[in-house]
Amino acid sequence: MTRLRFAACLALLAAVAGAAPLRAGPVDDARLKAADGDAADWLLPGRDYGGRRFSPISSIDRTSVKRLAPKWIYQTGYAATFQTSPVVADGVMYLTAPFSHVMAVDAATGRELWRYEHKSKAKKLCCGPANRGASLGYGKVFVATVDAPRRARPGDRQGGVGPPAHRRRRRGGARRGPRDARER
DSSP: OOHHHHHHHHHHHHHHHTTSOOOOOOOOHHHHHTGGGOSSOBOSTTSSTTOOOOOOOTTOSTTTGGGOOOSOOOOOSOOSOOOOOOEEETTEEEEEEGGGEEEEEETTTOOEEEEEOOOOOOSSOSSOSOOOOEEEETTEEEEOOTTSOSOOOTTOSTTOOOOOGGGOBOTTSOBOOHHHHHTO
């Protein structure tokens, strides 16, 4: 994502969350499923589970969009590829930087609230420093690190936590059923 597109994304997300107070509301299954009806937050990378990336804010339309301007600029301190969308909950914007670093920023002011610096254990990354962004749920911020193993086996505590075998996806995106997992 180019710097201009990233700045435009931040400007839109700041407009979405700019009026929201900083409060810690629970992000649970019900709130994530209802994300499409929540005009104050951007809880999922695609805004909702349909991935529509459309804001329901009525004050931004075809005539007013040309008046959008960045209210602030946030510098992560990393010069590499940014390929993710920030998520916003309760006035806090969560974004990831290359190498799986995570930042929480006040969406109204751009002031950094906290930062997590990931310490990679990998000597070489297969696909570069980009990551897939942050996810929110149950009082936690989740990020898949760039040095995590590609496949975790059940009971393998060294490899981290992976999805259950019946939820892993094949290359074409089709879900694996329990029978497919046994055939491995």
